[in-house]
Amino acid sequence: MPDRVTEAAVxxxxxxxxxxxxxxxxxxxxxxxxxxIDGGKVSFTIEMTTPACPVREKFQAEARAHVSQIPGVGSxxxxxxxxxxxxxxxxKNQLIPGVRxxxxxxxxxxxxxxxxxxxxLAVALAQMGARVGLMDADxxxxxxPMIMGVTEGPEIVDDRRIxxxxxxxxxxxxxxxxxxxxxxxxxxxxxxxxxxRQFLGDVEWGDLDYLVVDLPPGTGDIQxxxxxxxxxxxxVIVSTPQDVALKVAQKAIALFQKLNCPVLGIIExxxxxxxxxxxxxxxxxxSGGARRAAxxxxxxxxxxxxxxxxxxxxxxxxxxxxxxxxxxxYAKAFLHAAENVAAQISIQNMSGAAPVKITF
Amino acid sequence: xxxxxxxxxxxxxxxxxxxxxxxxxxxxESVYPARSLRLACACAACVHEFTGHTLINPTSVPEGxxxxxxxxxxxxxxxxxxxDGHATGIYAFDRLRVMCPCPVCKYSPPQVLPH
Numbered sequence: 001m002p003d004r005v006t007e008a009a010v011x012x013x014x015x016x017x018x019x020x021x022x023x024x025x026x027x028x029x030x031x032x033x034x035x036x037i038d039g040g041k042v043s044f045t046i047e048m049t050t051p052a053c054p055v056r057e058k059f060q061a062e063a064r065a066h067v068s069q070i071p072g073v074g075s076x077x078x079x080x081x082x083x084x085x086x087x088x089x090x091x092k093n094q095l096i097p098g099v100r101x102x103x104x105x106x107x108x109x110x111x112x113x114x115x116x117x118x119x120x121l122a123v124a125l126a127q128m129g130a131r132v133g134l135m136d137a138d139x140x141x142x143x144x145p146m147i148m149g150v151t152e153g154p155e156i157v158d159d160r161r162i163x164x165x166x167x168x169x170x171x172x173x174x175x176x177x178x179x180x181x182x183x184x185x186x187x188x189x190x191x192x193x194x195x196x197r198q199f200l201g202d203v204e205w206g207d208l209d210y211l212v213v214d215l216p217p218g219t220g221d222i223q224x225x226x227x228x229x230x231x232x233x234x235x236v237i238v239s240t241p242q243d244v245a246l247k248v249a250q251k252a253i254a255l256f257q258k259l260n261c262p263v264l265g266i267i268e269x270x271x272x273x274x275x276x277x278x279x280x281x282x283x284x285x286x287s288g289g290a291r292r293a294a295x296x297x298x299x300x301x302x303x304x305x306x307x308x309x310x311x312x313x314x315x316x317x318x319x320x321x322x323x324x325x326x327x328x329x330y331a332k333a334f335l336h337a338a339e340n341v342a343a344q345i346s347i348q349n350m351s352g353a354a355p356v357k358i359t360f
Numbered sequence: 361x362x363x364x365x366x367x368x369x370x371x372x373x374x375x376x377x378x379x380x381x382x383x384x385x386x387x388x389e390s391v392y393p394a395r396s397l398r399l400a401c402a403c404a405a406c407v408h409e410f411t412g413h414t415l416i417n418p419t420s421v422p423e424g425x426x427x428x429x430x431x432x433x434x435x436x437x438x439x440x441x442x443x444d445g446h447a448t449g450i451y452a453f454d455r456l457r458v459m460c461p462c463p464v465c466k467y468s469p470p471q472v473l474p475h
Contacts, residue, residue, distance in 0.1 A: 260434070356368070356369045356372065356432065357370070
């Protein structure tokens with residue numbers, strides 16, 4: 001008599017697979033869905049917490065291998081899907097109800113390539129299948145429209161609702177859409193706060209897995225307003241490797257920690273330069289500084305992006321390197337950093353802290 | 361980087377008609393008498409921004425002042441609307457925990473004081 005395959009036996013086999021980021025087995029994490037057992041035929045879905053999961057194929061192969069070993073199992077069909085978990089927000093997010101995770105990209109110092117990193121992160125997450133928005137909160141120097149090559153501005157309906165243009169699979173809003181090229185924003189705090197609220201509440205973001213927010217440099221009104229207005233999933237800090245930039249990056253980290261916004265980690269931008277003529281590596285700003293700072297500050301290191309003419313020209317041309325040269329090592333560096341960001345977001349959202357209940 | 365459980369509220373509710381109760385993630389419970397919480401407001405109208413001197417005049421706050429509404433501020437604080445019309449104060453969680461008036465906290469105050 002052939003062995004009868006039970007659901008419990010299959011789940012037991014799958015329990016051997018541990019998520020490397022969340023440090024729990026995939027059964028207790030609730031990743032296994034739609035299990036069907038028909039004689040010796042077993043099929044189920046593994047639902048990951050992000051489409052940007054670097055261990056997707058590994059999970060699928062391991063699941064097949066473990067389940068195949070159960071006596072009586074003839075064939076195993078493992079489907080892979082993903083469902084981005086929403087941030088465990090303390091407030092019911094009424095401004096942007098369809099947005100699951102808000103991820104500010106910040107730096108202490110200016111000129112570290114925050115906008116280029118934000119744009120490429122957004123494109124990378126979108127390429128992996130996530131629904132992504134990109135909010136350019138750098139109202140002083142809004143550069144996202146140029147980097148992303150957006151040619152059409154937003155559409156305003158009913159006098160108030162702003163429909164963001166989508167480019168490269170990413171919905172985009174920027175102060176740049178509302179300004180003439182040579183016009184400058186010269187605003188005091190209350191106006192900035194108003195703008196942040198409008199960019200969140202009046203823009204039709206729809207359902208998004210990730211809303212990446214490109215912040216201006218520093219620790220000022222915009223950073224504070226953003227942290228006060230909505231619960232943020234966690235901040236990504238961009239820094240160049242030299243000491244002076246890292247010292248200022250620490251201040252940005254301190255701001256987020258003080259406002260109880262988790263820091264997802266540090267990305268080191270312009271980490272080194274490889275000469276196009278001779279191929280020699282030059283650590284213009286020193287190297288590995290951000291990696292060491294991440295260890296010192298006890299925050300994750302998310303990746304390093306080389307200093308490369310191609311990244312700069314692709315940004316200036318409005319075609320982020322992930323689209324203009326997806327096979328280049330530069331595109332791969334961004335992709336790798338985006339996977340780490342997505343993994344850290346999953347860790348934040350799965351770490352179990354339920355929202356604070358206010359019953360008043 | 362785990363959040364400090366002692367400074368993360370699990371539930372914020374009314375202790376009674378006037379007082380505010382916070383249950384913290386480390387299991388501790390704090391009850392804040394309404395009036396002293398109102399007088400502890402740290403907004404720019406109640407505390408001088410540069411000198412830190414108290415500007416609020418206690419006699420101007422009614423004895424029976426009570427919170428009408430509490431809203432979260434991001435993920436680090438709450439904002440309280442009071443029955444005397446005042447609503448500009450932001451009460452950060454870490455400061456609230458340090459302010460806990462229970463006898464245990466009062467006589468063994470935490471090492472790190474709020475900024």
